[in-house]
Structure formats: structure tokens, C-alpha cells
Amino acid sequence: MTTTTTTTTPVLQAKGLTKRYGRVIALESGDLELYPGEILAVIGDNGAGKTSLIKALSGALIPDSGEIFLDGVPVHFRSPMEAREVGIETVYQTLAVSPGLDIADNLFLGREERKPGVLGSVFRMLDRKRMREEARRHMSELGIGTLQNIGQAVESLSGGQRQAVAVARSAAFGSKVVILDEPTAALGVKESNRVLQLIRDVRARGLPVILISHNMPHVFEVADRIHIQRLGRRATVITPKSHSMSEAVAIMTGAAAPPPRVA
Amino acid sequence: MSSKSPPDGAHRVATAATEPEPAPDFESGHDDSLGLRVQHVLHGNPVLGPLAVLLVAIVAFSLVNTRFFSAPNLSLVLAQVTVIAVLALGQTLIILTAGIDLSVGAVAVFSSILMANFATKLGMPGVLALILGLICGTVMGAINGFLVTRIKLPPFIVTLGTLTIFFSLNAVVSQSETVRGSDMPSLMTWTGTTIPIGGFRLTYGSLIMLALFAYFFYALRSTAWGKHVYATGDDVESARLAGIRTSRVLFSVYTVAGLLYAVGGWILIGRLASASPNVGVDYNLDSITAVVLGGTSLFGGRGSVLGTLIGALIVGVFRNGLQLGGVEVVWQGFAIGLLVLVAVSLDQWIRKVKT
Numbered sequence: 337m338t339t340t341t342t343t344t345t346p347v348l349q350a351k352g353l354t355k356r357y358g359r360v361i362a363l364e365s366g367d368l369e370l371y372p373g374e375i376l377a378v379i380g381d382n383g384a385g386k387t388s389l390i391k392a393l394s395g396a397l398i399p400d401s402g403e404i405f406l407d408g409v410p411v412h413f414r415s416p417m418e419a420r421e422v423g424i425e426t427v428y429q430t431l432a433v434s435p436g437l438d439i440a441d442n443l444f445l446g447r448e449e450r451k452p453g454v455l456g457s458v459f460r461m462l463d464r465k466r467m468r469e470e471a472r473r474h475m476s477e478l479g480i481g482t483l484q485n486i487g488q489a490v491e492s493l494s495g496g497q498r499q500a501v502a503v504a505r506s507a508a509f510g511s512k513v514v515i516l517d518e519p520t521a522a523l524g525v526k527e528s529n530r531v532l533q534l535i536r537d538v539r540a541r542g543l544p545v546i547l548i549s550h551n552m553p554h555v556f557e558v559a560d561r562i563h564i565q566r567l568g569r570r571a572t573v574i575t576p577k578s579h580s581m582s583e584a585v586a587i588m589t590g591a592a593a594p595p596p597r598v599a
Numbered sequence: 600m601s602s603k604s605p606p607d608g609a610h611r612v613a614t615a616a617t618e619p620e621p622a623p624d625f626e627s628g629h630d631d632s633l634g635l636r637v638q639h640v641l642h643g644n645p646v647l648g649p650l651a652v653l654l655v656a657i658v659a660f661s662l663v664n665t666r667f668f669s670a671p672n673l674s675l676v677l678a679q680v681t682v683i684a685v686l687a688l689g690q691t692l693i694i695l696t697a698g699i700d701l702s703v704g705a706v707a708v709f710s711s712i713l714m715a716n717f718a719t720k721l722g723m724p725g726v727l728a729l730i731l732g733l734i735c736g737t738v739m740g741a742i743n744g745f746l747v748t749r750i751k752l753p754p755f756i757v758t759l760g761t762l763t764i765f766f767s768l769n770a771v772v773s774q775s776e777t778v779r780g781s782d783m784p785s786l787m788t789w790t791g792t793t794i795p796i797g798g799f800r801l802t803y804g805s806l807i808m809l810a811l812f813a814y815f816f817y818a819l820r821s822t823a824w825g826k827h828v829y830a831t832g833d834d835v836e837s838a839r840l841a842g843i844r845t846s847r848v849l850f851s852v853y854t855v856a857g858l859l860y861a862v863g864g865w866i867l868i869g870r871l872a873s874a875s876p877n878v879g880v881d882y883n884l885d886s887i888t889a890v891v892l893g894g895t896s897l898f899g900g901r902g903s904v905l906g907t908l909i910g911a912l913i914v915g916v917f918r919n920g921l922q923l924g925g926v927e928v929v930w931q932g933f934a935i936g937l938l939v940l941v942a943v944s945l946d947q948w949i950r951k952v953k954t
Contacts, residue, residue, distance in 0.1 A: 396840075416839075416840060416842065417842050420842060426840075428840050433837060433841075434829070434830040434833040434834055434837055434838060434841070434900070435833055435834065435900075436829055436830075436833040436900045436901055437826065437829060437830060437833065441826055442841075445826065445827075445830055445838070445841040445842070445843065446827075446841045446842030446843050447842070448823035448826060450823070459817075460822045460823070460824070461821050461822065462821050462822060462823060462826070464821070
């Protein structure tokens, strides 16, 4: 994906998004382009506006002004639900899994499937068998078939496995974009590697991914392009090949002037 | 309490409190691994603990007084438990969402007074009075739900306020007068009529209660609404981000609970053969007690209506058994209070389970 050209329409594009909280400007001019089949990392110091930018893209925040385009068509999200209805799935830092429910329930939470016929329409009975089979299929498609029991409560899983459930859910239902907010922040080395592999698997299935992370080695390992956010706007976009980690950090913190966009 | 040294305090108290007789050390082992195993089993099957307590209590009380395990007495226990069980069912739904409802008793009694007065003072037919009374209870629940979800007040404060308001309105409407069952249409007191099954006498009220438990057992386990109730109670923010309209779920829970309390009020009329504005003060705490004894966590997201049914039966069995055993009323409260504390400690301990 190093040869991003202007001829390709971005899957997801933000133009001039702004968000103010009183006098505080969280996002001054939020621009972003996500192209088909790529992993775009978004990095930035605390308060650079990356969370506001991502929230606007996933419907969790309504920007004061600016535009969002999905496949070139302008869209306006008023809730996370509206964003996911058009195929943008987000895995939030807080994971958004319900610890007490099992893996299958979590995967289908908010879009449960009912049994066909009278049982489903009148008695509103859930089709647990089918949901479990589907859940098992989704999990093994992403190479996380090691979980023996799909009926296991999520709270009994390790941090990495929980993250895997959340990623599997977004990959299973996201038809356009998957947004991952700090997916490796709470994980150990081994678990992080599995999640990074999971992210590549999602890309391999044709879904572009936006990855927000503070972890430079992880960003440089999986990202195709790196969007650097600084002081409420996009400073530049680099690639892991064009710049080193320390250069990226320098741009991010303002120690170095942002180079022109290379990608 | 026994002089043995089990590894964990909570369990020792649990066994001791359920039995007036010297406690056999049937659960708490002498090494940590057994204790941990018990913890795991209870974590996976939270109904097992309450069920064990209930069975042990029944056996113990039967040994103390042979009259306890007789058909007439068990019929009495079930009849006594019925109203509390229905109220506790509504309370369970609310506690599953990490809320609490202090207005249970007020809604139930006020609904029963409204029904009775619709039928007598306003001369409505029984069916109409009943339906209107049930609607009134539902509206009271909806008011709680509105205040919790729209004004975003803590459930404790909301229901503390509505408790006082509903009791006050109750006094105004009833003019502190009891309506006698004989003055009401027969439908009002129908819930108290019994069906003999052998020596056992089952009331229609108890049948309604069991049917409601069966229905909500199904609704919580096998419908999307049930999953959403658990998810909302487990972690409201996670549930919202997962796309659940948590406000709507909460509102539905408070509203449905109001309807259940009104049904409880109807059953209460049958039980007392009258509608009295002066009962129901104990119902708040009794319903919460039943829920907690049944293993439903006050922190939300965990528990079952099956547990609540067992919890209500535990309360009924204890009150009745202690009475038959010649324990004074004042000490019955003591024993039940102790049971609640043990149940909550147990809940905390089970939650700490490590995998």
C-alpha cells in the first residue's frame, strides 16, 4: 500500500472535522483518509485529538463541523449504532464486552438472531445453536479456534482472548472499516503478537483497519501508513519505510518539523 | 459456630447459620483446594448455594418439629411466600441491572388499594377494576423508570422518593380504611382460593406466581431482551457501545417490575381477604432479602429468577420453621438478617474467583 494514489477513492474520509468543548479545541481540522485494504495507524501525543477524530468516525461523537465520506458518499452519524449499520465497527479501548455473558452472546450482543417461525416471531426465542455455530466459525476464521468452549463466560478469558473476542466481533460484522482503539495497551508480549496477527488477518480478509496506538513497535510492525496527529490537526502521513520510529516520535511531540506527506 | 478451622469464614458461617443443629462440615474443607473448588462450582452454578441452604433448612426444621413437613404447613409456607416471591421477581429484574427498588411495597399496596376502591367506591366490574389497577402499578413503575433513565437519578434515590409519594397517595386514596374482601367482586379475592391436591392446598395466587417465574426464567435466558438486561447490569457503558439502547432496557425493566408489583398487590388481596393500606412496609426489605439470598448480585449482571424463588422460599421456611420451633418473632428477624449478611459475603467471595 505504499503507492497510494489519488485515483483510488478512500473507503473512509474525514475533511475538516472540528470539535470544541467550551474554549477547548479538541479537534481543529480533522482530516483522514483510509484506503481499501490497508492498515492505517493513527498516532499522536495525549490531547492531539486522535480520540476525538476516531470517535467522530465511529459515531460516538458528533463533530461541530466538517464532513465524513464513506466510499465517497457523505455520511452523518448521530450514534455508534448508525456507524455500525453502514459497516464501520469499532473496538473501544474499554473493550465493550460484557464479562458475565459468554463468547457467543458477546459476539451477537445487540444483534441477536431469533429462531425461525413462530418460536422466533411470537416467543422471540433466540437461536442459540446457530449463534454458537456462527461464533465458532468467526473465531476459527481468525485463527482463534483454540477456545474450546464458545459458551465460556468472557470474564474467564485472558486479556488477549477477550481482545480477540472483540476483534472477532468487529471483523464478523464490519463490512467496510474496522477501527481498533489501543488494542494492545493492556496485553503482554505474546498476547500482543497474537492480536497484531489478528489485525493482519482482518486486512487479509479485505477490510481496511484504523489502528490507534501508543506503541511504536506495534505500529511500525503492522501499519501500511502512519497518520500523525498533532495539536488537533494532521501533522503528516508517513510510512514505516520512509521514517524511523524516533523520527515519528519527534514529529509527534513537535521536536521535529513535520515532513511533507509521503503517502 | 463450630470449633473446626475451615479455610474461609464465609462458608463456615453459611453452614452454621442454616442449621440450628451442630453443622456437619459438608462444604468447607480443611484444605484450600477444596475451598477453591467449591468457589468454582458456585461461580459456575450460583443457584446451588441457595438450594443447599433451602434443603438443609427444610431437613433441620423437620427434625425440630414434625409438624413442619406436613402438607397443611407446607401449603401455608407457600401461600405466605407467594406475594413476596412476586415482588422479589420484579426486584430481581431491577437488581440485575445494578439498580434497586425501594418502592416495591408501596407500589404493590397502592395498586391493591386502587383496585379495591375502583371496584367498590366507583362500582366498576371486577375485570375492569383489576385491569385498571394493573395499569396503575405499571405507570408507577414507568415513573421510576423515567426518573432513572431520563433525569438520570440513582435508582436508590428515585425509589426512596416514590416510596414516600406512593405511600402518601395510598393514605389519601384509602382514607386509611381497609376494604373488606366480601364487599369486592369475587375476582379480586380469587387469588386466595385454593385447589386441593391431596392434603396440599395450592392457591391460584401461587399458580400465577409460578407461571410468572417460568415466564421470566424463559425471557431472561432465551430472548434478546434478557441478554440485554444482563449486559446492561454487567457494564452499562460496554452494553451501550455494543449497540444496546440501555435506557430503553432500563425503562422496560422498571415498567415491567411495576406491573409485577401490581399483580403482587392483587394476590395480596386474596391472601388477606381484604385490601389494607397499612401492610407492605416490610415488603421492600423482604423482597431484597429474597433476591440476595437467591444469589443475585447487588452489583448487577449476575443472578437468576430461579435463585430468587429459592430465596423467597428460604425466607418463608425460616420464618415458619423458627415459629414452629418456638423462636420468638424478634429473633426471627435476627436470623434472617444474619442470613442476608452471609449471602452477601458469599457473593463477594464467589466474585473473587480466579481462573
